[in-house]
Amino acid sequence: DAGVIQSPRHEVTEMGQEVTLRCKPISGHDYLFWYRQTMMRGLELLIYFNNNVPIDDSGMPEDRFSAKMPNASFSTLKIQPSEPRDSAVYFCASSRPGLNSGEQFFGPGTRLTVL
Amino acid sequence: GDSVTQMEGPVTLSEEAFLTINCTYTATGYPSLFWYVQYPGEGLQLLLKATKADDKGSNKGFEATYRKETTSFHLEKGSVQVSDSAVYFCALSNYYGGSQGNLIFGKGTKLSVKP
Numbered sequence: 001d002a003g004v005i006q007s008p009r010h011e012v013t014e015m016g017q018e019v020t021l022r023c024k025p026i027s028g029h030d031y032l033f034w035y036r037q038t039m040m041r042g043l044e045l046l047i048y049f050n051n052n053v054p055i056d057d058s059g060m061p062e063d064r065f066s067a068k069m070p071n072a073s074f075s076t077l078k079i080q081p082s083e084p085r086d087s088a089v090y091f092c093a094s095s096r097p098g099l100n101s102g103e104q105f106f107g108p109g110t111r112l113t114v115l
Numbered sequence: 116g117d118s119v120t121q122m123e124g125p126v127t128l129s130e131e132a133f134l135t136i137n138c139t140y141t142a143t144g145y146p147s148l149f150w151y152v153q154y155p156g157e158g159l160q161l162l163l164k165a166t167k168a169d170d171k172g173s174n175k176g177f178e179a180t181y182r183k184e185t186t187s188f189h190l191e192k193g194s195v196q197v198s199d200s201a202v203y204f205c206a207l208s209n210y211y212g213g214s215q216g217n218l219i220f221g222k223g224t225k226l227s228v229k230p
Contacts, residue, residue, distance in 0.1 A: 031216045033217075033218075042222050042223060043159075043204070043220055043223065045217070048216070048217060050216055055216070056217070091158055091159070093159075095216065095218075097208060097210040097216045098210065101147040101164065101166045101208060101210070102147050102149075102208020102209075102210050102216065102218060103147075103149065103161055103164060103208070104159075104218050105161075106158040106159045106160065107158055108157065108158050109157075109158050
């Protein structure tokens with residue numbers, strides 16, 4: 001299995017631009033998670049989906065952030081407009097908790113820099 | 116709600132020293148417990164896990180025992196190496212309890228091992 005795939009691995013953009021991060025979960029996993037990691041705030045859960053439906057988006061910082069999961073094999077996290085304080089590493093993870101006790105498999109992350 | 120508390124770092128040790136990173140949890144029911152490791156510049160990866168009381172998870176010389184009576188899951192290694200330098204996260208999954216499909220993470224403990 002290829003594991004969780006994220007793209008791009010690095011993104012540099014200017015303030016005000018739209019940013020779209022992409023994630024392909026492991027086939028057969030029915031949960032998908034988006035996290036953000038910064039030095040100041042550590043690892044934060046932004047949103048998670050079960051069977052393509054958002055379950056908890058209370059971690060989404062504000063309306064500039066949106067996430068979709070149009071099908072079981074693809075999800076996007078969009079920031080519009082982006083701001084310098086959005087600079088962070090964004091991780092996607094997937095799991096099938098009913099089968100593997102809740103273990104999550106993480107992607108390599110997207111390092112976002114907003115200038 | 117469910118929560119995880121782990122010792123704050125950073126922890127600095129000399130090579131071949133004994134390592135303990137404390138982790139305690141609060142949860143209803145019977146959660147599964149995990150230790151994840153994040154090496155510099157990488158995503159989180161599972162180090163070890165335990166799914167029921169008195170289980171011992173082990174991997175790469177690391178061990179942790181699920182202690183329900185003390186609600187703890189302390190990480191130990193008898194002799195650390197420079198290559199063990201990383202951030203370690205304790206986490207719980209309570210699929211049939213409060214946190215459903217989500218993982219509840221501790222704040223992470225940074226370990227630095229000096230030669």
